[in-house]
Amino acid sequence: MTLPTFFEMLNTLVGSPSVSSLSSELDTSNRAVIDHLANWLHDLDFDVDVLASSDDWKFNLVARKGRGEGGVLLSGHSDTVPCDPDLWTQSPFSVKTDDSKYYGLGTCDMKGFFPVVLEVVQQFKESQLGRPIAVLVTADEESTMAGARHIATNHPIFADIAVIGEPTDLQPIFAHKGIFVARIRTVGKSGHSSNPTLGVSALEDMYNAIREIMAFRTELQRSNNDSVFAVPVPTLNLGCLHAGDSANRICGQAELLIDCRILPGMSTTEVVSRLEEQLMAIGSKMDSDIEFELVMPPIEPFKTPSSSRFIQLMEKLSGRPSGTVAFGTEAPFLQQMGIETVIFGPGSIDQAHQANEYLSLAQIEPAKRALSQLIHEYCCK
Numbered sequence: 001m002t003l004p005t006f007f008e009m010l011n012t013l014v015g016s017p018s019v020s021s022l023s024s025e026l027d028t029s030n031r032a033v034i035d036h037l038a039n040w041l042h043d044l045d046f047d048v049d050v051l052a053s054s055d056d057w058k059f060n061l062v063a064r065k066g067r068g069e070g071g072v073l074l075s076g077h078s079d080t081v082p083c084d085p086d087l088w089t090q091s092p093f094s095v096k097t098d099d100s101k102y103y104g105l106g107t108c109d110m111k112g113f114f115p116v117v118l119e120v121v122q123q124f125k126e127s128q129l130g131r132p133i134a135v136l137v138t139a140d141e142e143s144t145m146a147g148a149r150h151i152a153t154n155h156p157i158f159a160d161i162a163v164i165g166e167p168t169d170l171q172p173i174f175a176h177k178g179i180f181v182a183r184i185r186t187v188g189k190s191g192h193s194s195n196p197t198l199g200v201s202a203l204e205d206m207y208n209a210i211r212e213i214m215a216f217r218t219e220l221q222r223s224n225n226d227s228v229f230a231v232p233v234p235t236l237n238l239g240c241l242h243a244g245d246s247a248n249r250i251c252g253q254a255e256l257l258i259d260c261r262i263l264p265g266m267s268t269t270e271v272v273s274r275l276e277e278q279l280m281a282i283g284s285k286m287d288s289d290i291e292f293e294l295v296m297p298p299i300e301p302f303k304t305p306s307s308s309r310f311i312q313l314m315e316k317l318s319g320r321p322s323g324t325v326a327f328g329t330e331a332p333f334l335q336q337m338g339i340e341t342v343i344f345g346p347g348s349i350d351q352a353h354q355a356n357e358y359l360s361l362a363q364i365e366p367a368k369r370a371l372s373q374l375i376h377e378y379c380c381k
Contacts, residue, residue: 020079058139066129077141087355108347113165167347172314180298190252199250264303
């Protein structure tokens with residue numbers, strides 16, 4: 001069966017809102033996107049499973065064509081970040097095009113990858129395949145990565161290699177940092193500022209906590225370094241601080257959000273545990289109570305050896321040297337399933353999460369050629 005055109009598929013996907021957000025007011029289901037992709041893949045003779053990720057609200061898709069073991073997995077997420085339509089020059093949920101770009105929410109990150117995949121896999125008949133082609137579409141990558149976590153834990157996929165089609169300007173990416181976001185809260189006691197003995201300043205105790213966090217950061221950076229990254233050390237950002245409500249009132253509560261990005265070879269679980277332990281230790285000496293919690297489950301670092309045959313092949317197919325990025329992806333969850341993984345897709349991360357997001361038309365055909373040649377190499381008899 002003939003697929004719709006690239007533009008028609010992209011416009012259908014962009015026109016089906018699938019916002020992922022920790023805010024329930026902004027969060028939407030991704031079912032419509034999943035159903036469209038399921039129908040197109042079914043028409044291309046794929047065996048398709050649609051799997052509920054959580055509460056029949058979010059869904060994953062796993063599709064497979066061909067028999068045998070191993071093969072190639074092409075993977076991406078169905079969701080987008082929220083947007084403010086007032087900042088866009090056109091509707092974010094309808095694709096507009098000029099001579100060089102497709103504009104719309106998710107065109108770059110990363111609904112534009114799926115028409116690329118569909119136009120590639122339609123070239124291959126099952127009789128050509130000695131190993132299978134698989135397609136994975138996940139939910140909630142932009143918030144909790146719950147979709148990929150659910151697949152890795154409950155529905156593991158078996159493949160030799162995987163390509164995650166995040167926007168990399170068609171550069172193969174073999175590593176990224178791990179990430180966790182934490183909330184630190186100090187709870188004191190409010191009182192009139194004219195008499196400090198009437199209360200306990202949560203802000204002053206947060207100052208002590210921040211000093212400890214900065215010392216922890218210094219130690220992390222002294223002990224860990226990886227020159228393949230543009231920023232070769234772990235980072236820990238003090239991102240957002242809210243405290244108190246009035247200049248003449250002792251601060252009763254303070255809250256700090258931090259973002260920590262660690263290197264491959266480090267464990268987010270271990271780093272989180274060490275930081276929490278150190279904060280609790282100084283908290284025992286404070287007058288305020290101190291609380292520590294993760295805002296969402298952490299993302300582990302990811303790395304595929306740059307010397308691997310897979311990475312070297314992707315360098316050859318793309319014509320670009322492999323590299324690293326600082327943002328997180330679902331790659332650690334594919335590695336958890338034993339799949340050698342690379343991140344490679346059309347579009348620039350500089351356009352992601354922006355008003356008037358776009359996908360460059362010039363990258364579509366090179367992406368298709370690279371993926372087609374990859375499938376020939378790994379799947380065809």
